[in-house]
Amino acid sequence: MDLAKSLDLTQFLDEFNSFLAREKPLFMEGDINLHYKFIKELENYSFNPPPKVKNLDTQIVHLKKQGILGLDEIFEFVKIIRYFLYLKKLRFEGMVKEWIDQIEIPQSIKDIEDYFDKNGKIKDDVDERLQSLARALKDNKDSIRQKLRSLLNSSKLQNYLVDRQIHYLSGEEALLVRGGFNHVLKASIVGRSSSGFFYVVPEVLRELKDKEAGILSRMEEIFYEYSKNISSIFLKNIKFLAFVNRAFDRFDHYQARIAFAKAKNLDMIVPKNDDKIILKDFVHPAISNPKPVSVDFSKKVLIITGVNAGGKTMLLKSILSAAFLAKYLIPFKLDARKSHIGRFKEIIPIIEDPQNVKNDISTFAGRMLAFSKLFSKSNVLVGVDEIELGTDSDEAASLFKVILEELMKRDIKIAVTTHHKRLAALMASHDEVELVAALYDEKKSEPTYTFLQGIIGKSYAFETAKRYGIPINIVKRAIEEYGEDQAKLSELIERGSELERELRARQKELESEHEQVRRLRSLLEDERHSLFMEIKSEKERLQKSFTEAIEEAKKAIKAKETKEAHKFLNIAHKKAKSVKIKEKEPIEPLKAGDSVRYRKNLGTIISIKGKEAFIECDGMRLRVPLNELKRARVPQKKKKESVVKVSRPKKLGMTLDLHGLRAEEAIEKTDKFISDALIAGFDEVLIYHGIGSGKLARAIREFLKNHPKVKSYTDAPPHMGGHGATIVEL
Structure with a gap:
């Protein structure tokens, strides 16, 4: 693939392909999000990898035309069937189980699978004729070996034997002899050794050899008979075979990605429905001992400037490579949780020098030809290395500024590298342009192979020249020719880069501190919540205990009329009210x-x-x-509060007798009785009013019904007065 070659991914993809059971295109048909979910679910299970299988598209077409397959071709189908029978025995769940269960293998195909041994040979016990011929073949081979051993022990042949071994050459048993053997042995020469000796098959074996050939011929006839019958069965199940062949490729895609990721410690990322590219700790597979790359390419155009030989081209290839690998769900090295890769219809690298003598095209003309093709495309990711290559940089800067602005309108995302600062300066103010600079270590006088976002980088051409052996006096003269003003401009650019680096470092430090504070705050919140729940639980337990005590006391009062029972009832009620646990307020x-x-x-x-x-x-x-x-x-001044003292009644009881009173007098006494009971802290009292005509009872209950401090009232139990008395709850 030309794209993989341009991005230096050929070797990496060859390694990935080695995990496939058979070679196939990287692209998987269907919904990529569904494929990703299937892979993430499947990687939770352990299973054997599928066997190596040949491509069977040609064989399926041959079957459709009623052709007859050879046993070796049939066995390739058998390997697929056996693998799915193996998968069906595993305890998959979810969508994997659902998919495996959909593959129903016809019984006639299962029967054919049982014909073959693990090496793809028809088992002898499948057919009695094959069993008989196999025994005959074995006996014939034993006879050949006996003949050869007798020749090896022959005194006439001893002087001509090179060794006493039986050699196998072109499928035949042979002896290794010296020249002149024909005086003592009639034999056919089947080969020569590197030392000039002869491999011979004695004539005395010819009859046995002919017999062996006859046996093999009859076996081949039987094998052909099986090939014909099996091909006929395959033709009847051709739709299933085509389906299971595709299903095998699908599962092969999944398992290869899982095995490759585990073997190389790689991550997989599914592309999103946008054009953002955010890479965190991406490692290009072609680089040994690499420095991970992090870059935010959310805008339409990314301009990479900075030091020569500082990794600008590799950053460009890294961006395109990440998009390419994500497009095909190929695992690679990056922090998948913090990365984001959009989805692109096409990825176009404009990296190589297009100059070609054969086609009579210059470098710049080739670049213009490549750019002209972009105006008819959309949803494309483009990478351009050395954008001003092949022409005057100032002219090219103005030209490419207009080209890039126009391409941005056409839903085309472009990353470019340049040694010149003019194009970057012209486009720096554009909202959809991001700048990235390759950094240089002034102390060590070498590139750092790291990048800083948001600035224009200095090229360090003079420093690079010195690093690669250009004499210092020549470099000094070049600096003088370059001019003091230009040098100051480069210094300002570098100073800006340095300040930006310091700012980024400080920002990273503050983010780290903020994260630590956030973690501590989260821990404190968890601890506060835990304590709150513990207190709440204890409060509920205590309130439940006192509520149960009050209920028991009430039962005691209803069961037996004694002042002592009422006394304990009120004590329990006061204790229940006093159990209030103050909840801790949040800070x-x-x-x-x-x-x-x-x-x-x-x-x-x-x-x-x-x-x-x-x-x-x-x-x-x-x-x-x-x-x-x-x-x-801050202590607050206490306000003087007005205090109302209510004297406690001297004579206080929990019962009131209203017998013989008129309604008005009875209501007046009841009102005072309830007030006294409330001051005393009673929560339940008993009023005797008798039955009589019922007029007094109705008047008292009407009064109780409208009294604000009366919770409820009811007839007393029979032993406490029945309908002639009322229990009042305050």
Whole structure:
């Protein structure tokens, strides 16, 4: 594949192909997201890899034309059937099980599978004729060996024998002899050794050899008979064979990716439905001892500048390679969780020098030809190495600026490398253009093979020349010719790069600290929640215990009318009310206006910026670390509260007798009785009103119905007055 060759992926893909049971295109038909889900589910299981199988498309076409397959071709189908029979025995679940269960193998095909041994030979016990011929063949071979042994022991032949072994040459048993053997032995020469000796088959074996050939011929006739019958059965099941052949390729795609990823410790990433490319710790497979690459290519155009031989071309190839490998779900080295790769219809590298004497085309003309083809495409990822190659860089910068702006409108994503800064400077202000610079180590005077996003990089041409052996005096003269102003411009560019690097390093440090604080806060939240749930559980347990005690006490009162029972009832009720566990309030973050303590001083927060706060202490404003402040509780002046003292009634009982009273008098006494009971803390009292005409009972209950402190009322039990008394719950 030309694209793989341009991206230096040929060897990597050859390694991947070695995990396939048979060679096939990388592309998998169907929904790539479904393939990815299937692979992720399948990698949870252990299974044997499929056997190596030949491509059977030609054989399927041959069968459709009623052709007869050879036994070796039939056995290739048998290997596929056997593998699926093996998979059906495994305990798969989910979508894998569902898919395997859909492959129903006809019984006639299963019967054919049983004809063959593991080496693809028809088993002797399948046919009695084959068994008989196999025995005859064995006996004949034994006879040949006996004849040869007798010749080896012959005294006439001893002087001509080179060794006393039986050699196999072209499928025949032979002896190794010296020249002149024909005086003592009639034989046919079947070969010569490197030492000039002769491999011969004695004439005395000819009859046995003819017999062996006859046996083999009869066996071949039987084998052909089986080939014909099996081909006929295959023709009847041709749709199944075509289906299972495709299914085998599909499973082969999956298992190869899983095995390759495990063997090489690689990750797989499924492309998303956009054109963003964000790589985190990507490693191009063609580089030995590489530095992982991280780059954010979310915009339409990425311009890579910077030091010569600093890895610009490899960064370009890395971006295209990641998109290519993700497109075909090939595992590769990167942080899959933090990476993001879009989906592209086509990936086009414009990397090689297009100059070709045969076609009479120059470098620049070839580049223009390549770019002209892009205007008819969409949803394409393009990589261009040395974009101004082959022409004046200033002219090319203006030309390519317009070309790139036009291509951006056509849904084309482009990454380019350049040694010249003019194109990068012209396009730096564009919202859809991202800049990346290859970095240079000034102290070590060598590239770092790392990249910084957001700046234009210096090329370091003079430093590179010195590093590769150009005499220093020549380099100095070149610097003088370059000019002081241009040198200062390069210094400013590099200083900008250095400041950007420092800013990125500081940002990374702050992000690390922020992550640590976030983790600590999460731990504290978990601990607070755990403590809250523990307290809540304990509170519920205690409240349940006291509620049960109150219920038991109420039963006791209803069962027996004694003042002692009422006394215990009220004690239990008071205890239940007193069991209130204060829940821990969540710690609120400090904010402007809060009173705080800083060391030994009290102050007020004026404002907060990041991890620092401005506070006012004793008329002075201080900027202090936020984590050194503690919330201060300012004592508030207590307001005088009006106190109403209610005297406890001297005579207090839990029953009221209203017999003989008129309704008005009874209601007045009931009102005072309830008030006294509430002051005393009773929660249940008993009122005797008698049965009589029922007028007094109705008046009392109407009053109780509208009293705000009465929860409920009901007839007393028979032993406490029945319908002539009312129990009131307060």
